[in-house]
Amino acid sequence: TWPVDxxxxxxxxxxxxxxxEVDAVVQLGDLVHNDTTWGITTEDRAVVTGAxxxxxxxxxxxxxxxxxxxxxAGRTLLADHDGTHLLGARPTMVGAAVALYGLDHTxxxxxxxxxxxxxxxxxxxxxxxxxxxxxxxxxxxxxxxRALLAGTDVRLDLLITGETHAHTTAxxxxxxxxxxxxxxRLERGLEPSVELLQVGYGTVVCERIMxxxxxx
Numbered sequence: 001t002w003p004v005d006x007x008x009x010x011x012x013x014x015x016x017x018x019x020x021e022v023d024a025v026v027q028l029g030d031l032v033h034n035d036t037t038w039g040i041t042t043e044d045r046a047v048v049t050g051a052x053x054x055x056x057x058x059x060x061x062x063x064x065x066x067x068x069x070x071x072x073a074g075r076t077l078l079a080d081h082d083g084t085h086l087l088g089a090r091p092t093m094v095g096a097a098v099a100l101y102g103l104d105h106t107x108x109x110x111x112x113x114x115x116x117x118x119x120x121x122x123x124x125x126x127x128x129x130x131x132x133x134x135x136x137x138x139x140x141x142x143x144x145x146r147a148l149l150a151g152t153d154v155r156l157d158l159l160i161t162g163e164t165h166a167h168t169t170a171x172x173x174x175x176x177x178x179x180x181x182x183x184x185r186l187e188r189g190l191e192p193s194v195e196l197l198q199v200g201y202g203t204v205v206c207e208r209i210m211x212x213x214x215x216x
Contacts, residue, residue: 028162029067
């Protein structure tokens with residue numbers, strides 16, 4: 001009942017990344033929808049491949065986690081493309097400054113996350129696809145940020161989730177929390193955007209960029 005053009009949103013996000021000459025793109029799940037009957041459409045595959053090709057041509061690596069919509073066909077689609085990297089419990093470094101961790105969508109977030117150590121000077125970022133209190137407005141979010149942060153020995157500077165469509169931010173015990181929103185207008189009143197993460201001298205600055213604006 002509400003038309004959504006997710007292809008345009010993805011392409012706009014890639015345009016921003018290339019225009020800003022970012023060091024990497026991090027995608028937080030639900031890049032594609034793998035229908036349980038029909039799978040991923042040919043059109044959607046072409047859009048994703050085109051976006052990944054554009055990033056690769058610009059020399060920008062693509063790091064990702066899997067949401068609840070990708071399923072196995074989505075996993076295969078992304079894994080088969082050069083320049084894509086699935087995030088996990090071991091840190092994926094962006095230069096020497098940023099250590100990325102990832103947790104795919106899960107029906108039950110574990111009480112403890114066994115994250116491998118990262119270089120001491122690196123800013124540590126955990127990417128997940130869950131509803132997180134206090135970011136989420138759900139009555140029963142999947143996980144509470146305080147419990148999640150307490151369940152790992154790795155100090156996290158930023159926790160960022162892609163599950164909630166609305167863009168929200170918070171701070172818990174010194175860790176920045178960001179719900180990045182969506183690159184398409186999935187619900188009325190929620191405007192599409194991407195998040196630009198800037199790291200320097202141990203600091204983290206997040207800038208929301210509205211899609212449809214001219215990147216500068």
